[in-house]
Amino acid sequence: MSLEARNxxxxxxxxxxxxxxxxxxxxxxxxxxxxxxxxxxxxLLRGLGRLVxxxxxxxxxxxxxxxxxxxxxxxxxxxxLPQSPIAPEGIRVGELVGRGRTPWLRPFRPPGQTDxxxxxxxxxxxxxxxxxxxxxxxxxxGQRQRVWIAMALAQDTDWLLLDEPTTFLDLRHxxxxxxxxxxxxxxHGRSIVMVLHDxxxxxxxxxxxxxxxxxEVIAQGRPAQVITPAVLERVFGLHTxxxxxxxxxxxxxxxx
Amino acid sequence: MSRYLLLATALMATFLAALCLGRIxxxxxxxxxxxRQGPEAKAWFLVHDLRLPRLLTALGAGAAFGLAxxxxxxxxxxxxxxxxxxxxxxxxxxxAVAMLVAGANGLAVTFGATGGAVVATxxxxxxxxRAPETSRLILTGIGISLTAGALTGLLLSRASDTLxxxxxxxxxxxxxxxxxxxxxxxxxxxxxxxxxTALAARPLDRMELGDDLARSLGIPVxxxxxxxxxxxxxxIAAGVAVTGPVGFVGLMAGPIAxxxxxxxxxxxxxxxxxxALIMLxxxxxxxxxxxxxxxxxGVFTGLMGAPWLIWLLWRDDTERTAA
Numbered sequence: 001m002s003l004e005a006r007n008x009x010x011x012x013x014x015x016x017x018x019x020x021x022x023x024x025x026x027x028x029x030x031x032x033x034x035x036x037x038x039x040x041x042x043x044l045l046r047g048l049g050r051l052v053x054x055x056x057x058x059x060x061x062x063x064x065x066x067x068x069x070x071x072x073x074x075x076x077x078x079x080x081l082p083q084s085p086i087a088p089e090g091i092r093v094g095e096l097v098g099r100g101r102t103p104w105l106r107p108f109r110p111p112g113q114t115d116x117x118x119x120x121x122x123x124x125x126x127x128x129x130x131x132x133x134x135x136x137x138x139x140x141x142g143q144r145q146r147v148w149i150a151m152a153l154a155q156d157t158d159w160l161l162l163d164e165p166t167t168f169l170d171l172r173h174x175x176x177x178x179x180x181x182x183x184x185x186x187x188h189g190r191s192i193v194m195v196l197h198d199x200x201x202x203x204x205x206x207x208x209x210x211x212x213x214x215x216e217v218i219a220q221g222r223p224a225q226v227i228t229p230a231v232l233e234r235v236f237g238l239h240t241x242x243x244x245x246x247x248x249x250x251x252x253x254x255x256x
Numbered sequence: 257m258s259r260y261l262l263l264a265t266a267l268m269a270t271f272l273a274a275l276c277l278g279r280i281x282x283x284x285x286x287x288x289x290x291x292r293q294g295p296e297a298k299a300w301f302l303v304h305d306l307r308l309p310r311l312l313t314a315l316g317a318g319a320a321f322g323l324a325x326x327x328x329x330x331x332x333x334x335x336x337x338x339x340x341x342x343x344x345x346x347x348x349x350x351x352a353v354a355m356l357v358a359g360a361n362g363l364a365v366t367f368g369a370t371g372g373a374v375v376a377t378x379x380x381x382x383x384x385x386r387a388p389e390t391s392r393l394i395l396t397g398i399g400i401s402l403t404a405g406a407l408t409g410l411l412l413s414r415a416s417d418t419l420x421x422x423x424x425x426x427x428x429x430x431x432x433x434x435x436x437x438x439x440x441x442x443x444x445x446x447x448x449x450x451x452x453t454a455l456a457a458r459p460l461d462r463m464e465l466g467d468d469l470a471r472s473l474g475i476p477v478x479x480x481x482x483x484x485x486x487x488x489x490x491x492i493a494a495g496v497a498v499t500g501p502v503g504f505v506g507l508m509a510g511p512i513a514x515x516x517x518x519x520x521x522x523x524x525x526x527x528x529x530x531x532a533l534i535m536l537x538x539x540x541x542x543x544x545x546x547x548x549x550x551x552x553x554g555v556f557t558g559l560m561g562a563p564w565l566i567w568l569l570w571r572d573d574t575e576r577t578a579a
Binding site for chain 2: 046049050051071072074075076079080081082085086087088089090091092095099100102103107135155
């Protein structure tokens with residue numbers, strides 16, 4: 001299992017946002033991409049998921065250029081949850097999670113036992129089993145985000161790409177969600193790549209950090225290697241002090 | 257599944273009632289005689305030449321409108337999107353009115369409407385591009401509607417009072433004066449459109465999740481969307497060509513079917529059945545009110561469907577409050 005960008009250039013309508021970027025994402029790891037607004041972190045994530053086509057260069061999934069893969073071949077190995085997805089009108093939780101099985105369904109066949117089991121496991125892992133019959137529109141923001149995660153899990157992919165999964169959540173629900181993602185990585189061996197805004201949360205919950213600025217990777221590695229005053233100065237243009245979190249030992253950023 | 261059985265029963269009951277009821281009531285015995293004796297039966301002309309083609313036209317056009325509405329609502333990700341938003345209805349209307357004010361009638365009007373719908377669809381696909389975004393699609397559709405509407409207005413204002421009156425009546429959408437040519441036309445194209453829709457619309461429920469998620473699930477959104485637009489346009493064109501633009505059917509059928517499907521997403525089969533049912537009921541009301549005036553079906557579809565939709569919204573709301 002590997003996901004790799006090689007000399008990747010990505011952009012919208014001829015305007016390059018990421019130029020000639022090469023990157024290897026560690027598998028079975030929680031990776032967080034951090035950087036200021038507009039630095040191209042969401043674009044990179046979308047490029048890795050083939051939602052933005054590579055203008056030049058390649059994205060290699062297990063060594064194969066994703067541009068040459070069939071839609072289902074990618075969707076069975078990698079999925080991307082966008083920043084604020086919208087649920088279809090009136091849909092119930094169980095039904096929405098079931099849509100995650102799409103790449104595994106055979107044409108003109110109803111979902112089988114494997115699919116039902118996968119949906120059930122996904123709902124258990126994301127702790128939304130009791131909400132199966134509820135309408136998504138009636139849920140709180142935290143519940144709703146867990147439902148989306150469950151849908152992505154039902155897809156049974158090795159790679160789970162998440163674009164700012166904690167947006168619009170209060171601190172408690174942010175922590176719940178990040179703990180859930182950690183658990184999915186630890187118990188199910190999923191490779192998780194997420195764009196995160198909060199540097200300290202990223203440092204605490206990710207094994208691997210990628211710091212970006214203006215479409216370039218400035219630093220990558222373990223949180224302690226990336227979260228340093230020098231890197232933060234270059235990435236965010238911020239003067240900071242970094243101390244070890246007295247509770248968790250992870251780097252804690254104190255802006256000056 | 258049981259909701260389809262229910263809808264099918266309602267459809268058959270309404271069809272039978274509409275076949276029998278009217279200024280002259282046809283009894284079941286008369287119907288049986290028509291089936292047994294054919295053209296020799298005394299109710300043959302009334303049943304076979306007048307009511308049957310009219311009802312078959314209503315059934316086909318209603319199903320086409322309902323289906324087109326449900327497809328539009330999923331594509332636009334808006335439960336209140338109407339197929340009229342694609343601009344095809346206005347294009348068809350322009351074509352039909354052009355024929356009517358030139359003094360043509362019957363099938364010439366039908367072909368005028370078809371031609372107008374085809375032109376509007378081509379313009380829509382050309383202007384909105386190969387992989388249109390929802391907002392661009394809606395704006396292009398509205399632009400086409402406004403342009404075609406203005407041209408229709410121009411034609412109406414230059415026409416004689418009689419011809420303009422005919423054209424205005426056509427624009428309300430009606431089943432009056434629809435006979436076997438219209439019934440044959442819609443049932444010649446509808447099966448093909450239904451099969452194509454059944455094949456192409458499979459990813460529609462997942463496309464409601466938005467482009468990014470749908471593509472993450474492996475759906476080829478960029479190929480599927482133009483195809484679905486084309487099918488919705490074809491369905492609208494087929495319906496409008498035979499009945500004129502009967503309003504509200506496409507708007508109501510989709511949301512009602514979705515409510516009946518109870519949180520499992522869009523229901524195209526249900527939407528087609530409900531569209532057909534609304535048309536049949538509207539036409540039954542037309543016939544029953546016939547002693548007063550032969551009103552266009554479009555008047556009744558609005559009067560009937562809107563309250564039902566409001567009731568469904570209200571019921572859903574109270575359910576939610578109770579829970």
